[in-house]
Amino acid sequence: MSTNKVKSRPEDFEVEELTEFAPASGPFALYRLTKRGMGTLEAVQAIARRWKFPRHAISFGGLKDRHAVTHQWLTIQRGPRRDLQQESFSLTYQSQANRPFESTDITANRFRIVLRDMADDSASGMTATAARVRQFGVPNYFDDQRFGSLGESGEFIAKPWCLGDYERAVWLAIADRNVHDRPRVRDEKDLLQQHWGDWELLARKLTDSPGRGLFRHLAEHPTDFRRAITFLPADLRSLYLAAFQSAIWNDILAEWLREQLPGECLKPLTVGHQSLLTWAEISPASSRELTELTLPLPSARLHLEPGPLLDLCERVVSRHGLALRELRVKYPRDSFFSKGDRAAAIVPRDLNVSPAGTASTILDFTLPRGAYATMIVKSLLDAG
Numbered sequence: 318m319s320t321n322k323v324k325s326r327p328e329d330f331e332v333e334e335l336t337e338f339a340p341a342s343g344p345f346a347l348y349r350l351t352k353r354g355m356g357t358l359e360a361v362q363a364i365a366r367r368w369k370f371p372r373h374a375i376s377f378g379g380l381k382d383r384h385a386v387t388h389q390w391l392t393i394q395r396g397p398r399r400d401l402q403q404e405s406f407s408l409t410y411q412s413q414a415n416r417p418f419e420s421t422d423i424t425a426n427r428f429r430i431v432l433r434d435m436a437d438d439s440a441s442g443m444t445a446t447a448a449r450v451r452q453f454g455v456p457n458y459f460d461d462q463r464f465g466s467l468g469e470s471g472e473f474i475a476k477p478w479c480l481g482d483y484e485r486a487v488w489l490a491i492a493d494r495n496v497h498d499r500p501r502v503r504d505e506k507d508l509l510q511q512h513w514g515d516w517e518l519l520a521r522k523l524t525d526s527p528g529r530g531l532f533r534h535l536a537e538h539p540t541d542f543r544r545a546i547t548f549l550p551a552d553l554r555s556l557y558l559a560a561f562q563s564a565i566w567n568d569i570l571a572e573w574l575r576e577q578l579p580g581e582c583l584k585p586l587t588v589g590h591q592s593l594l595t596w597a598e599i600s601p602a603s604s605r606e607l608t609e610l611t612l613p614l615p616s617a618r619l620h621l622e623p624g625p626l627l628d629l630c631e632r633v634v635s636r637h638g639l640a641l642r643e644l645r646v647k648y649p650r651d652s653f654f655s656k657g658d659r660a661a662a663i664v665p666r667d668l669n670v671s672p673a674g675t676a677s678t679i680l681d682f683t684l685p686r687g688a689y690a691t692m693i694v695k696s697l698l699d700a701g
Contacts, residue, residue: 329431332690334378334682338390338422343415344374349388352406356383358552361391367395367401369383370553376417379426379686380556382462392418423686425666430680430694431673434662443678443697447670453596453604454664455696456570460689461589466553466560468493471590472627475561478646479639483542490515490549490557491528500689514539521561547649554652561637562644562654564613567591568633570661573612576629578603586695595696610661616654617645663688671698 340347352360357380381387392414401408405651435443465645467473470493477485492509495502512518516536523532531548538544546554571593574583578596582603586595599607613619613626615634619641621627621700636640646652665682673679680697684690 332428333427334389335425340412341415345392345414347411347414349409353386355405357381377404378420378423427683428690432678457663458567460691464589465562468495473561474557607662611658
């Protein structure tokens with residue numbers, strides 16, 4: 318998918334969380350968060366700082382893209398009954414609730430996406446392709462946004478963490494350069510790479526760093542990387558595990574497609590660093606099977622009966638250098654892989670493709686919770 322066609326500016330990608338969350342009297346203040354050019358975790362951290370709340374008091378349903386205009390819900394335990402306006406986000410008080418807002422409260426996400434710099438044949442082809450996407454759907458892969466924590470090394474932080482190599486996990490988390498790094502973060506990582514192990518020097522030089530507590534801990538306990546990993550924010554630790562698990566799940570789905578669908582129906586699809594598979598037109602029977610299929614999120618918590626699905630999961634996990642039973646972290650106990658199933662295919666609701674002036678196209682559609690709008694865009698552009 319050409320990067321100049323989508324997200325040319327944040328307002329080109331708009332997403333709205335849909336929910337049936339019922340307000341009620343209670344200790345949780347419910348808010349509508351609208352943000353622009355800012356990640357959800359950044360906004361939540363800014364709210365916590367501004368209103369002096371502990372991070373755990375704030376609950377939200379989903380991580381929304383930084384490069385977008387997004388509307389989502391969140392609750393704050395004993396939060397103020399007022400609004401908050403900042404440069405990149407606004408928080409609008411709605412009502413009270415008797416419990417925190419959670420991911421399961423999201424019923425769907427509604428998207429409006431503007432594609433720019435479209436060639437005439439690409440735009441017309443996309444209109445024709447939309448009918449096939451409505452009929453056959455697209456693979457429900459975790460898309461590029463899921464893997465933002467993957468640095469220039471190409472190593473997932475969670476892999477050495479699972480294997481008990483805490484130093485490597487910490488290095489990847491705080492010192493591995495990332496294309497998303499801002500200049501100050503990149504400078505800090507350069508310093509960490511140059512002086513790795515000299516924790517007293519790093520603690521002195523990086524007093525304004527969010528990781529200063531980790532540096533001070535290692536200055537006092539230079540080999541205790543096991544404890545050091547707990548100084549990484551819990552939200553980030555969850556993202557590291559989710560990225561690795563998602564990459565493995567993507568490979569499981571691609572392998573299932575390779576084994577179950579005729580080769581002439583398949584074509585390559587690149588998602589981030591992964592070479593995966595998608596389908597063009599498929600038989601009605603295959604379409605029904607795909608839209609009804611769910612595949613488990615891989616982890617040591619997965620208990621499958623012996624059979625083809627377990628064999629498939631074991632085989633794919635082994636390609637990532639682990640056995641399925643090793644796909645867990647022993648420490649700290651508050652970090653763990655998700656458990657559950659994920660739909661193999663998604664069919665967008667209310668998909669509409671319409672021209673929007675010279676060389677631009679607007680896409681409108683609704684997706685179930687957890688599905689990536691960019692998978693719809695990639696499929697439309699690739700086939701158009």
